[in-house]
Amino acid sequence: MPIAKKRFIHKNTDKNTEFHHHEPVLHLIRSIQYRNPEHLELLFREAEQLEDLDKANALPRPLAGKIIATLFFEPSTRTRFSFEAAIQKLGGSLLTAENAAGNSSAVKGETLEDTIRTVNGYADAIVMRHFEEGAAERAAAVSNVPIINAGDGAGEHPTQALLDLYTIKKEIGRIDNFTIALIGDLVYGRTVHSLLPLFAERDNAKINLVSPDALKLPEQYRRMLEKKNVSFREFRALGPAIRSADVLYVTRVQKERFKNPGDYEKVKDSYVINKKVLSAIKKTAVILHPLPRVNEIAPEVDADIRAAYFRQVRNGLYVRMALLSLILGSKN
């Protein structure tokens, strides 16, 4: 099984879960669970194959008979739709709470743990997005079915990082020996937090961190990079940070995480990738963005071949299909 990290393969010892069983359950909580290059390769190969099969109208149905719940306590377009499309393309069916914070029993005061225990009675896996860091781990602690973290506050967003890495591989042909500029909100951006541990496992990934002082990478991630001997530098301006970059990874300033709206206003338009910036980067560079974008990439950039963010969106579908089929697919 590819998603191997002991901590997230556990027997549920929660006495309150009625549907108690003793099989180990695989959860995907953090990107580091994919630190092993062989597991990554397997995932990427599976994604490529599923894309080919989809184009040939010949997809298998490994999720036939499975019900997967998408439980979203925070807004989403790409993540939820791509999971839901992936599930249905592979023959599975869905239970959806696209506004779990407003429409589920959370409104009545139900704890996350009780909601998860309940959904355990109906679903074979749960794809969950939540506004609190650590929520996915809390859910996994009481769940007998796999929890797939689709974003936990400013914590992690592992499936996004996997599809980002897959996109880098497709776009520049490699996931070792590259320079990436991570631009924007490094303090709250969970996609960046999930990407960094994966980069740290690669050979010779050079990382340029570009942010205003108020949005600098948190200490814990900086320490992790240092410990892993990853070459990284911090910048306030785009200039030298993007000139040598093979990948520009642009992020939105995470407005919803700011306690004080005035602080958001000060930094919201720190960087804008426009035509002028395009003329300053490598001809072979690619521009990624997990989306949604606000002002950080001007629409005039979209027509440039180096703008890869909508191809990245499409890759998300196949990487999520691959993940689901590896975690849940029937072997026959």
Ligand code: NCD
């Ligand atoms: C990101 C997220 O939700 O963290 N979006 C996504 O899943 N593609 C990025 C963001 O919201 O800025």
